[in-house]
Amino acid sequence: MALIEVNNVTRHFKMGDETVRALDGVQLSIDEGELVAIIGPSGCGKSTMMNFLGILDVPDSGEYLLDGKDTKKMSDDERALYRNQKLGFVFQSFHLLPRMTALRNVELPLVYSASYDKTHSLSKMKEMAISAMQRVGLGDRLEHQPNELSGGQRQRVAIARALVNNPKLLLADEPTGNLDSKAGKEIIQLFQDLNRQGATVIMVTHDPEIAQRAGRVIAFKDGKVVEDRANS
Amino acid sequence: MPIREILLLAYEALMSNKLRAGLTMLGMIIGVGAVVLLVSIGNGAKNYITSEFEGLGSNLIMIQPGKTDSKGTMGPPMGNSKKKLSLADLEALERQSFNLDAITGLMFGTAAVTRTEATSNVTLLGVNDQFIKIFNIKVGLGQFISREEDDSARRVAVLGNKTALNLFGDEAPIGQWVKINQSEHRVIGVLAASGQTLGFNMDDMVMIPTRTAMRLLNDDKLFGLRAKAKSKVGIDDAVDEIKAILKKRQNGEENFTVTTQLSMLQSMNTILGMLTFVLGGIAMISMIVGGIGIMNIMLVSVTERTREIGIRRAVGARRVDVLKQFLFEAITLSMIGGTLGLGGSTLLTYAVYWFVPSFDMRAPIWVLAPAFLMSLLTGVIFGVFPARKASKIETIEALRYE
């Protein structure tokens, strides 16, 4: 069974008289364990698609089955639970909490996990967060606040936050956009490792080299899937 | 979300904007402070009245002619009544009662007391030798009216401390003569200074024997009777006994009212207790204002932190987690403010007590729990709306919020 099953999904934004068709009849199926790259020109609807895959946004029409479950029928709390336990999301604009150290930013999903898992101890939470920070190469920046970090470092904190709960589905919106090619490669290596360990990874990228390392590339244009190919 | 995390978040939110948090708390500080202060003042007044009453003699019984219907009124009726109490009633009570320690008839009026040219208009009391025993009054100079002087209606007078000073200055008053409403009386004693007691100034008066007063005021009936029960526990027995004796003398009718100092104190306390609550209630308005301040700031805070809410929701916060976070922030504001207000006003009452020990308005311990509870409630009531608003924000919109 496919992990993600998207059927004829549309998402339109009304801007005055004009309607922006950010998603315009998207048909997609992604299996568990895939490593997928989404490419396409700016403004073609990639971020809109990712928000929607991360059950942060709801489509105007169409159907989205996640893990065999109709997301429309999920309650608000169920969505929160799924996002917390099974999903890691790297936002294009990072979305870190200011005035909070990198470590506490990374701990954030675990704080809410404690509502579901009473065995979450403070020391275990900290341990998991430190380990995630080390995996993105920021073991020495734990106590820095976002405004004391470089753009690339912030991006990596955002990635560490997405990884901290060992998600089965990792959604990354241009995770290497602010990184030099060396750091970018390290991140892709990390994603590939996670993928080998069983996680499904979907990432948006503008970098053809990175797209090349994904098992499958989906190209968007004007809110539509225009190409869907497997890399050899 | 663990409670530790919620509290930490509330703490951080307040610390990140200290001035704003401080000003918001000020509303609560003033609100709770005002409630505690006014309740303390009311309570202090109650304590003050109680001690004053007890100074009058704790076993005091008042008997007045005429019947009042309602029980537990402020005191004996002062109005005129056809059936008055007489000296014969006094004698009967003296002879027949077992529960009374002392009893006196009482005449009451005002008199012009003159010595050569100095005149003093003062309260005139006609009493017997038992009076000082009943009211715990001390004689400063000379002695009080004796039994014999009352029985034979001698023209003797005991002056209040201030009256004596007005009339005689530095001279020794004992043995001197004064005119009370044109009739010559010999001064036999002066009361020790006692000051104002419940609006009744013992220092500014003149006392003469009951029978002398009846002659002077041209009245053959008594204004009333005052008695002292043998013990505080026996006071009800004494009251019953007095009623029985007097009723028998009045052909079974009860044309008099017996009041005890205790029942007066109780009704006084009821009134003052009510007053305390009314004052506290009025002060609570300022707490409501403090609460509105909290609500206002929380609404601002929710708007400012829309993106934070979006981020938290995106990583798995449920609506209830967001609600809790903002509600606790409001409660923290109100509780810290309330505690500071409570502490500050309590210190203030202790300071006042330190400077004015005669008026004990120290904050009573029982005010502690309601003050805390009200702070908590204010936080909950005024925090719940902004917190609900925060929890209703849609994740995706919140993430887009600039």
Ligand SMILES: Nc1ncnc2c1ncn2[C@@H]1O[C@H](COP(=O)(O)OP(=O)(O)OP(=O)(O)O)[C@@H](O)[C@H]1O
């Ligand atoms: N909330 C919104 N309101 C109005 N229009 C929107 C909104 N969100 C997205 N759009 C529009 O939808 C289109 C797709 O936006 P989206 O962010 O998905 O593009 P993208 O493919 O991620 O671009 P980029 O590569 O620059 O990140 C854009 O034209 C954008 O203007």
Ligand SMILES: [Mg+2]
């Ligand atoms: Mg985008």
